[in-house]
Amino acid sequence: MEYRVLGKTGLKISRMGFGGIPIQKIDAEGTKNLMEQLLAEGVNYIDTARAYTVSEEYLGYALQGIRQNFILATKSMARTAEAMAKDIDLSLQKLQTDYIDLYQIHNPNAKDFDAVQAPGGALEALRAAREAGKIGHIGITLHAVDLFEKAVELPWVETIMFPYNIVETQGEELIAKCAEKNIGFICMKPLAGGAIDDATTALRFIAANPNVTVVIPGMAEEKEIGQNVAAISNTAPLTEAEQAKIKEIRDFLGTNFCRRCNYCTPCSAGINISMIFLIEGYFSRYNLKEWAETRYRNLEKKASDCIECGVCETRCPYNLPIRQMMQNAKEVFGE
Ligand code: SF4
Ligand code: SF4
Known part of the structure; x- marks a missing residue:
């Protein structure tokens, strides 16, 4: 396993980290098995979030006795200092630790981006927590390029997490800027939220970019760990066959x-547009039909609620035929 320094934090981390979203689908004991395998494979970076329901809790259980071997990162959607202070304490409690290495502001939109840095904003609590020794470093996670552009210029930002994969390369120049400015770049959504099924090619593509400090594929099965570690550890240049596969994936998607940039929001009918497409992708492209069905049935608004006003399409920077895609989701799930 290759190790890198995570920008200004100075933390030495494995090039592949562990994305803690999918463990919501397993249990605490299963998470413990994964942690033991990560340790054996030399993976030392773990990412989770307050928003990932039981993820922090499972990790807290799984890391008992081995916590010191890992660099632990979490994040919160809190936007005020008061809410962030509470979330930091809650993360410490759920993770069963007295110290979190990296705490991130989780995906603020344009309005929140300013609010978190204003007096009384979340950043205040993060700085206080760092002074109190509860956390080590402060980062931010984003989905929009314009906010990435701003974040890379902010002196308090030690790490930035942003989507980067074969079909989402919009952040590539800014990722290079992170390297120039010694900001650790954490690559999220390496498989484009599950849209790319060839994990090896997807991870090889990311590892070929020297400006990516760490990539954090979500994993819930032990076999995925070995496969992903092998892909990231392979430092040979991309072969012609791999380049062809990358092109094929781009053509297909x-x-x-x-x-999932959410520029199309708000929907006139209150539909969570990107969530519908994400779940539909899991259902149609992967063997996660039952899981996708359950998530879809739990949505308050379904694709069938679309009134075909078309407002979302005027906002989508990728000119997606959203109404047609809603119709497709409605046919897939029957409502
Ligand atoms: S439909 Fe378009 S605007 Fe909406 S989340 Fe997807 S890509 Fe972004
Ligand atoms: S076209 Fe459908 S999905 Fe788009 S904003 Fe209107 S109701 Fe929402």
């Missing part, structure tokens, strides 16, 4: 692929 092409223009009708939702990047």
Whole structure:
């Protein structure tokens, strides 16, 4: 396993980290098995979030006795100092630790981006927590390029997490800027939220970019760990066959692929547009039909609620045929 320094934090981390979203689908004991395998494979970076329901809790259980071997990162959607202070304490409690290495502001939109840095904003609590020794470093996670552009210029930002994969390369120049400015770049969504099924090619593509400090594929099965470690550890240049595969993936997902940037919001009918497409992708492209069905049935608004006003399409920077895609989701799930 290759190790890198995570920008200004100075933390030495494995090039592949562990994305803690999918463990919501397993249990605490299963998470413990994964942690033991990560340790054996030399993976030392773990990412989770307050928003990932039981993820922090499972990790807290799984890391008992081995916590010191890992660099632990989490994040919160809190936007005020008061809410962030509470979330930091809650993360410490759920993770069963007295110290979190990296705490991130989780995906603020344009309005929140300013609010978190204003007096009384979340950043205040993060700085206080760092002074109190509860956390080590402060980062931010984003989905929009314009906010990435701003974040890279902010002196308090030690790490930035942003989507980067074969079909989402919109952040590439800014990722290079992170390297120039010694900001650790954490690559999220390496498989484009599950849209890319060839994990090896997807991870090889990311590892070929020297400006990516760490990539954090979500994993819930032990076999995925070995496969992903092998892909990241292979430092040979991309072969012609791999380049062809990358092109094939781009052609397949092409223009009708939702990047989950949420510029299309708000929907006139209250539909969570990107969530519908994400779940539909899991259902149609992967063997996660039952899981996708359950998530879809739990949505308050379904694709069938679309009134075909078309407002979302005027906002989508990728010109996606959202109404047509809603119709498709409605046919897939029957409502
Ligand atoms: S439909 Fe378009 S605007 Fe909406 S989340 Fe997807 S890519 Fe972004
Ligand atoms: S076209 Fe459908 S999905 Fe788009 S904003 Fe209107 S109701 Fe929402």
